[in-house]
Amino acid sequence: QVQLVESGGGLVQPGGSLRLSCVASGSIFSINSMGWYRQAPGKQRELVARITSGGSTNYADPVKGRFTISRDNAKNTVYLQMNSLKPEDTAIYYCKFNANNNVYWGQGTQVTVSS
Numbered sequence: 539q540v541q542l543v544e545s546g547g548g549l550v551q552p553g554g555s556l557r558l559s560c561v562a563s564g565s566i567f568s569i570n571s572m573g574w575y576r577q578a579p580g581k582q583r584e585l586v587a588r589i590t591s592g593g594s595t596n597y598a599d600p601v602k603g604r605f606t607i608s609r610d611n612a613k614n615t616v617y618l619q620m621n622s623l624k625p626e627d628t629a630i631y632y633c634k635f636n637a638n639n640n641v642y643w644g645q646g647t648q649v650t651v652s653s
Contacts, residue, residue, distance in 0.1 A: 540564035540642045544633050547647030554651070555621045560633030560644055562614040570636040572609055572616035576629035576649075583632065587618060600626070623651045 546558040558574065573588035587597045587607035595607055606619040616633055630646040 540566055540635070540637065540640070542633050542635060542642055542644035544631065544644040544647040547631060547649045549650045549652065550623055551653050552624060552651055554623050555619070556623065556649060558618040558620070558631055558633075558647060558649075560616045562635055562637070562642070566614055566635075566637050568637060569611070569614070572607075572636075573634045574607060574616070574618045575632045575634060576627075577632070577646075578626075578629040581629075586631070589616065620649070623649075625651045627651050
């Protein structure tokens with residue numbers, strides 16, 4: 539069984555930074571892609587950033603130039619560096635792995651941007 543655990547969320551002032559981490563444990567044989575999604579109150583879950591096994595990345599327009607996704611394959615870990623945070627970035631952030639021909643989700647970590 540594969541489990542994903544996110545960490546790094548919290549409360550930060552506008553303009554601040556946070557770094558999210560997501561570690562996968564269990565039997566992982568192959569990872570096609572890793573991604574970060576977020577869901578704000580009353581809104582649908584949306585893609586924030588994604589990185590493929592080949593290293594290609596894509597970002598949602600609202601976070602381009604501010605967020606950076608990276609990974610450590612040896613540690614089965616994906617990161618999301620978030621800079622210049624805005625109140626509209628407030629949401630629960632979830633990581634997602636496409637691995638072992640399955641889709642796995644983390645439990646989410648709260649990010650709140652407020653003064």
